Amino acid sequence: MKYRIGQGYDVHQLEEGRDFWLGGIKISHTHGAKGHSDADVVCHVLCDALLGAANMRNIGYHFSDKDPQWKGVDSKLLLAKVMEMIREKGYEVGNVDVTVVLQEPKLNPHIPTMKECLSKVMAIDIEDISIKATTSEHLGFVGKKEGIAAHCVALIYKQ
Numbered sequence: 001m002k003y004r005i006g007q008g009y010d011v012h013q014l015e016e017g018r019d020f021w022l023g024g025i026k027i028s029h030t031h032g033a034k035g036h037s038d039a040d041v042v043c044h045v046l047c048d049a050l051l052g053a054a055n056m057r058n059i060g061y062h063f064s065d066k067d068p069q070w071k072g073v074d075s076k077l078l079l080a081k082v083m084e085m086i087r088e089k090g091y092e093v094g095n096v097d098v099t100v101v102l103q104e105p106k107l108n109p110h111i112p113t114m115k116e117c118l119s120k121v122m123a124i125d126i127e128d129i130s131i132k133a134t135t136s137e138h139l140g141f142v143g144k145k146e147g148i149a150a151h152c153v154a155l156i157y158k159q
C-alpha cells in the first residue's frame with residue numbers, strides 16, 4: 001500500500017449580501033464569500049489537499065479563475081472532477097480533515113449537513129470526512145469579519 005499526504009489552504013473575502021456557500025451547502029448569513037466561482041473555501045481546500053497529495057498541482061492550475069467556463073461554478077463540481085482525476089491515477093481517499101477559520105456565524109450546527117453533502121460529492125464514507133470550525137479570536141482579517149480561511153489535510157492511498 002502506498003500512502004500520500006497533501007495539504008490545502010484558501011482564503012476568500014466576505015462581502016455583504018452575497019450567497020454564502022460552504023462545504024457544499026448554502027448558509028444563511030448577512031455576508032457571503034467572494035470569488036470567481038461560488039467561493040466555497042471548504043471545497044477549494046479539499047481540492048488543493050487532494051491534488052497536492054497526488055502531486056497534481058492545485059485548483060487554480062486546473063480550473064483557472066481567468067476561464068469564463070468556471071465563473072460562478074458550483075465548487076462541488078470542481079471537487080467531483082478532482083476526485084475523478086485522483087481516481088484515474090489509482091488513488092482512493094483515506095480521510096480528509098478540514099479546519100475553517102471564521103469569526104461568525106457559528107458553523108457547528110451546519111457541519112453534519114456539510115459532511116453528508118461532501119460524502120456524496122466525493123463518494124467516500126462520511127466517517128472519513130472531518131470538518132472543524134474555529135475563530136481567530138477577533139484578530140486579523142478573519143477577526144474583523146473581512147474574510148474566511150480554511151486549511152485541510154488529505155490522506156490518499158493506492159493498493
Ligand SMILES: [Zn+2]
Pocket residue numbers: 010011012035039040041044
Ligand atoms: Zn478558493
